[in-house]
Amino acid sequence: MTSDRNPMKNAIAFAGATTTGFERRNTTRSQASWAAEACIDAMRQCDLGPKDVDGLCGSWPPANELQAILGLPEITWFENPPVPFINHVSAAAAAVFAGLCEVALVWHAAYRQPWNTAGSLKDPFRAAAENFPAVAPSPDTVMHAVGYTAWASRYMHEFGATKEDFGLIAINDRSNAARNPAAALTHPLTMQEYLEARMIRWPLCLFDMDVAVDGADAFIVTTAERARDMPLPPVLINAAVHGMVANNEEDQIDGLAHHGQHIVVDSLKAKSDFWIDGADVFFPYDGFSIIALAWIENVGYCGAGEAGEFMRQYWDAESNSVRLNGKVPFNPHGGSLSEGATQGSGHVREAIHQLQGLAGDRQVPGARTALLTPGGFFFNAQGLTLIRD
Amino acid sequence: MAEADEELLERFASHSVDRDNAAHFRGRLNRQLLINRCGDCGRWHHPPKPVCPGCWSTAIEPSEVDGTGEVHLLIRLHQGPPAPGVDYSTPYPVVTVELDEQQGLCFTATVEEGDIAIGQRVELDWIERAGVPVPIFRLAREVSL
Numbered sequence: 001m002t003s004d005r006n007p008m009k010n011a012i013a014f015a016g017a018t019t020t021g022f023e024r025r026n027t028t029r030s031q032a033s034w035a036a037e038a039c040i041d042a043m044r045q046c047d048l049g050p051k052d053v054d055g056l057c058g059s060w061p062p063a064n065e066l067q068a069i070l071g072l073p074e075i076t077w078f079e080n081p082p083v084p085f086i087n088h089v090s091a092a093a094a095a096v097f098a099g100l101c102e103v104a105l106v107w108h109a110a111y112r113q114p115w116n117t118a119g120s121l122k123d124p125f126r127a128a129a130e131n132f133p134a135v136a137p138s139p140d141t142v143m144h145a146v147g148y149t150a151w152a153s154r155y156m157h158e159f160g161a162t163k164e165d166f167g168l169i170a171i172n173d174r175s176n177a178a179r180n181p182a183a184a185l186t187h188p189l190t191m192q193e194y195l196e197a198r199m200i201r202w203p204l205c206l207f208d209m210d211v212a213v214d215g216a217d218a219f220i221v222t223t224a225e226r227a228r229d230m231p232l233p234p235v236l237i238n239a240a241v242h243g244m245v246a247n248n249e250e251d252q253i254d255g256l257a258h259h260g261q262h263i264v265v266d267s268l269k270a271k272s273d274f275w276i277d278g279a280d281v282f283f284p285y286d287g288f289s290i291i292a293l294a295w296i297e298n299v300g301y302c303g304a305g306e307a308g309e310f311m312r313q314y315w316d317a318e319s320n321s322v323r324l325n326g327k328v329p330f331n332p333h334g335g336s337l338s339e340g341a342t343q344g345s346g347h348v349r350e351a352i353h354q355l356q357g358l359a360g361d362r363q364v365p366g367a368r369t370a371l372l373t374p375g376g377f378f379f380n381a382q383g384l385t386l387i388r389d
Numbered sequence: 390m391a392e393a394d395e396e397l398l399e400r401f402a403s404h405s406v407d408r409d410n411a412a413h414f415r416g417r418l419n420r421q422l423l424i425n426r427c428g429d430c431g432r433w434h435h436p437p438k439p440v441c442p443g444c445w446s447t448a449i450e451p452s453e454v455d456g457t458g459e460v461h462l463l464i465r466l467h468q469g470p471p472a473p474g475v476d477y478s479t480p481y482p483v484v485t486v487e488l489d490e491q492q493g494l495c496f497t498a499t500v501e502e503g504d505i506a507i508g509q510r511v512e513l514d515w516i517e518r519a520g521v522p523v524p525i526f527r528l529a530r531e532v533s534l
């Protein structure tokens with residue numbers, strides 16, 4: 001059923017991308033305030049005024065609120081998709097391609113809330129905004145975020161993978177984050193510290209799970225033609241895909257060899273102009289370390305269960321991170337584990353900056369292509385390929 | 390007599406009880422593990438759905454399973470939602486068990502502590518928590534040949 005049809009290929013572009021940076025604390029700002037800051041920066045970066053944006057796409061705050069906050073006079077298309085972030089990218093790109101709008105402002109505001117960190121409850125505003133369920137959910141489940149822990153245990157069982165394999169994902173992220181001023185966690189992480197970290201849900205510890213943060217990313221999506229008239233080099237959307245299988249509940253999937261990621265890989269390969277050999281930078285999503293290990297294997301860098309060994313093989317001692325063939329980094333911004341839990345918006349923003357030559361100390365020289373695989377196994381696996389114009 | 394809907398929802402307030410899974414939770418009150426089976430093609434599915442994913446029949450029959458199977462996934466919660474009688478100072482084990490009734494048909498519950506590992510044979514038992522029966526797996530007593 002995988003189709004190579006992709007009429008939108010290279011027709012739609014990111015003209016710009018901005019971030020406020022991320023903080024691992026309850027800031028005294030609202031989620032909307034972070035989104036507004038990133039959006040205003042993105043519009044200024046692209047020389048756009050309030051009348052120049054006619055499309056809006058973001059989850060929190062919803063589009064109507066963001067429009068009112070920024071005083072945007074006329075919006076002809078908007079969407080409030082669920083995370084992760086390729087939902088936003090594909091919706092906005094398709095809307096521009098179809099002519100529903102010309103210039104879409106797209107955002108993701110990360111925010112520390114009770115569902116991602118209990119520490120958020122220390123902020124009375126955050127506690128008051130939350131609709132607490134009257135009764136706590138049962139612990140007898142592997143649904144929701146717990147599902148990745150369950151499949152991490154299966155991964156270890158099937159392949160004899162070790163905690164060190166998971167730790168390499170966390171250390172790679174942390175080393176890269178040290179070169180990213182936007183990252184929440186930048187102090188070095190050793191394997192020893194990783195192995196001794198607080199266990200949250202065995203076999204996953206604190207450093208296997210993304211870090212709840214405050215902050216936002218924003219993007220301008222428009223036609224490639226229009227983007228060429230804007231200040232920065234356009235980054236073309238080569239392909240954007242989603243993947244899901246019938247048995248997509250956390251405890252019912254067919255196994256590590258057949259879930260959403262496999263659909264994404266088949267589809268993205270068919271629609272894209274390049275694959276791993278042609279990717280200058282790779283973004284395996286890392287909301288949980290196990291997700292990144294699985295992406296590294298499923299896109300074809302190595303076989304099932306071999307991601308840890310693969311990372312060791314391409315480990316660069318000097319940068320204390322993966323440098324495939326001496327140059328290609330994985331999650332150069334530090335990923336969700338160290339930059340912050342952005343649901344993929346950080347991965348997309350960093351990819352755009354790498355291809356625009358704006359990645360500072362993290363810049364991959366001459367990077368022209370990026371392969372991104374946001375999302376997990378069950379109902380949110382996604383893929384994106386980007387090419388510098 | 391069947392529990393009134395309101396009472397069922399109240400007793401299983403920590404679960405998301407809806408029209409499609411109400412029969413499953415009613416079964417728990419009788420210490421019966423009811424899993425949906427298609428009256429037309431015989432296929433089992435879980436969690437409960439309004440039609441059979443195999444043949445689209447609506448002749449769904451919540452049917453009791455033996456509760457025997459093999460541990461497929463295993464986690465130990467070092468922290469988690471508050472629940473009566475659950476003390477995370479001893480990590481709380483949760484298993485997903487592939488039931489004997491059908492390949493790939495899985496059910497998730499807690500498990501009696503012990504040398505639990507993926508691949509082991511388990512059977513179903515019940516404990517009481519806040520006045521409601523809760524399914525719990527334990528290592529299978531008899532060695533099946």
Ligand SMILES: [Zn+2]
Pocket residue numbers: 427428429430431432441442443444445446
């Ligand atoms: Zn059927």
